[in-house]
Amino acid sequence: MSPRKHRASHLDTYDTWPMLSRILRHYLWNHKRDLSWAGLAMFIIAVALALQAHLIQPLFDNGLISGRIGVINTIIFTIVGLTIIRGVATYYQTYYMESVGQRVVATMQDEMYSQTLRQHLGFFATNPTGTLTSRFVSDLQRLKYAVTQIFSSGLRDSGTIIGLFGNMLLQDVKLTLLTMIIFPLTVLPIRKFGRLTRKYSRVNQESTARMAHHLSQTLQHIRQVQSYTQEKNESKRMMARVSDVLDSTLRAVRIRAMSSPSVELIGTIVIAAIMLYAGQRIADGTLTTGSFASFMASLVMLSRPLKGITNLNNNIQEGLAAAQRAFEIIDAPLTITDESGATALTVKKGAINFSQVTLTYTDGTTALSDINLAIPAGHTVAFVGPSGAGKTSLLNLLPRFYNISHGHISIDGQDISHVTLKSLRSQMGLVTQDVAVFDESIAANIAYGNPKASQASIESAARAAAAHEFISALPHGYDTVLGENGLKLSGGQKQRLAIARAILKNAPILMLDEATAALDTASEKDVQKALQKLSKDRTTLIVAHRLSTIAHANTIMVLDSGKIVEQGSHAALLKKKGLYYKLWSMQANAEDAA
Ligand SMILES: Nc1ncnc2c1ncn2[C@@H]1O[C@H](COP(=O)(O)OP(=O)(O)O)[C@@H](O)[C@H]1O
Ligand SMILES: [Mg+2]
Structure with a gap:
């Protein structure tokens, strides 16, 4: 219109x-x-x-x-x-x-x-x-x-x-x-x-x-x-x-x-x-x-x-x-809704395909252009690149937070624009940098969207996210109320809560957008281990600022100005001496200096 x-x-x-x-x-x-x-x-x-x-x-x-x-x-x-x-x-x-x-x-x-x-x-x-x-x-x-x-x-x-x-x-x-x-x-x-x-x-x-x-x-x-x-x-x-x-x-x-x-x-x-x-x-x-x-x-x-x-x-x-x-x-018109006759998405393995995907925001910014990706089921793919390159935009497309302007995205061969939003979004866990904590107990926060979760499953998710220790140390433990009038958590603690939330959701597709950015090096190592275990049988898309945390990925995609400019394994990309090599050297120098 x-x-x-x-x-x-x-x-x-x-x-x-x-x-x-x-x-x-x-x-x-x-x-x-x-x-x-x-x-x-x-x-x-x-x-x-x-x-x-x-x-x-x-x-x-x-x-x-x-x-x-x-x-x-x-x-x-x-x-x-x-x-x-x-x-x-x-x-x-x-x-x-x-x-x-x-x-x-x-x-x-x-x-x-x-x-x-x-x-x-x-x-x-x-x-x-x-x-x-x-x-x-x-x-x-x-x-x-x-x-x-x-x-x-x-x-x-x-x-x-x-x-x-x-x-x-x-x-x-x-x-x-x-x-x-x-x-x-x-x-x-x-x-x-x-x-x-x-x-x-x-x-x-x-x-x-x-x-x-x-x-x-x-x-x-x-x-x-x-x-x-x-x-x-x-x-x-x-x-x-x-x-x-x-x-x-x-x-x-x-x-x-x-x-x-x-x-x-x-x-x-x-x-x-x-x-x-x-x-x-x-x-x-x-x-x-x-x-x-x-x-x-x-x-x-x-x-x-x-x-x-x-x-x-x-x-x-x-x-x-x-x-x-x-x-x-x-x-106000709802621009992202179920198509008439939309069917439920069925995910068997979780292979993801992007074909000639372009995203232009309503203000005219083209954040992604002509993206082609074939992510095999169970693989871990990392997206790196300078800020503003389009990494977050790319992840936002999978749960259809935005509609693409051109191209197709499919999961296990099903075009995501033809499936119901509910079935689509229930198949993915998303952890972002800015963590949302609701005015509820810690247990309810971890079980957000899944009120039937048992206390045992909540605890095991918290353990996997390296959050159990600090939660048990609180006077009311898992019943501690968070938010406006409740307890304030540190950035890293909130981050681990969000990871526990995603772990509990146990979805076949996992998206991590700078999920460990707020953690200190010690707890990042713990959480990193947990995330690697978690990503084992799932298709995982990671955006990470610290390149050392994604070296294990099956494939690394380097984005710049909305385009994929390089892709390959960590070793192959280093050998190539391109943008990835440059980013890597810069971070290595910075860490040496620190
Ligand atoms: N909602 C939005 N509306 C308009 N432009 C946006 C929006 N979100 C992001 N952008 C723009 O799209 C580009 C890519 O942003 P983003 O995907 O957040 O990059 P990254 O996550 O790699 O830092 C940037 O130029 C950013 O300003
Ligand atoms: Mg981003």
Whole structure:
């Protein structure tokens, strides 16, 4: 899909009406029972209020003016009773609406999260964690507020407006007609402000997301910030972002602040005109005092629901802006999925073939070009080369973290693009340089993805990864909780945990991307032994910076600028005196010097 095409469809899907209808059909319809209860409560509220306004007329004409205390008492008690009824109805309406709003948010959070987890890696480069987090939390909160407001204040207020208008018609048709003609004047500013609010709230949410991103990034890399003494600079950059947020917030505040008084001013002008006309009619004797009092009471009571409707529009606009940002995540196309009719990959031995493989990232970087590889089952192949040569990119292709731009990759003769992702990924163990540790116990971390693993198998994996010793030394052993609020492990310890995780997975294809880079020489030797044992009957792809650790590989592929420039055994490559020889000599010299 070209970017322009995407834009065009974008505008259509995220226009006001398509979005409202989507929210209604997809999210609210499931709660139609609760919504109906809320609707009934709102109806009762509106009718009770209109009745109260209506009772003002007999209160004046039949009670107050002629001094009949019995009539006065009856009407006053009825008015109080109606207020109690309205109170009870308001309670139910608020409760049902709020609960629907909360459940809609919960549904959207589920959808957003599960959709995000299935995204290709490139997606996370364009949608940093801070942005995703702010969409997940604050945007959905805004949306919930909008949804509950649309119904609780929107429906109730418009119901009340209709009821009060009905009473006005009953009291005097001409007076009402005059009101109806001049009343729509109040709608003009409402519309204008609505549009502006929506625009600024979008700007505001975007700058908030940028601020959140900056915050999470600098806090996450606080050691870098401090060691490069960038505190002042980062604060300065943060200040710029904070002031962006402030700026757009104030603009939105200004619009909101102007909105209510403008509507009120126009309302007052309308009421003044009505008073002038009614005074004339009472003087003529064609309108009773009671009718006029009831009419005016209705008109005054209208001001609150009308204000509600004005704010409602602002809320809807803010909510739609938030909904759009949520939908953009939910709707982001999944580019790496199972093909229709994809079959399960069956690995007997694990022979891997690359044929004319080219990988171009979405930003235009060609990381690999025309790669041809035939890795026999059970072999260990090492990839070496300068950083940026494309080693990680090559490994990322096997689990289909990225789609290749050209060529074919197959495992045991099956093209990996025609098999299911689940079956494909279950056949490989991956250990990378940056190790992920989850906020769980050590045992759960090793058994990640395999919660049924027995304690014995977890321990033996840890032993094989040379991790058992340090784990047993911890006060809670395998039950020690790691992560945010738990224990912090050293880089090398985390690395061994990740290796244990891969060992436990026991997959026929093993990929190690600088897996031992964080280890000291002593523990690297232990882990290296473990990995060599592990790679024995598996097809193993190793990327290693320290060339001494891959000298045992069956084949060594030397990558440079996305191409395989040399390949062969360690001895053969040394003899060749090419790039591998150069890299090897450089490292040997460095080690001698150390
Ligand atoms: N997600 C990505 N998007 C765009 N370019 C990328 C991405 N990942 C890596 N690259 C680029 O691809 C090239 C190869 O990177 P990489 O495979 O990480 O190299 P190596 O692992 O050999 O150091 C580099 O030029 C790098 O900048
Ligand atoms: Mg790399």
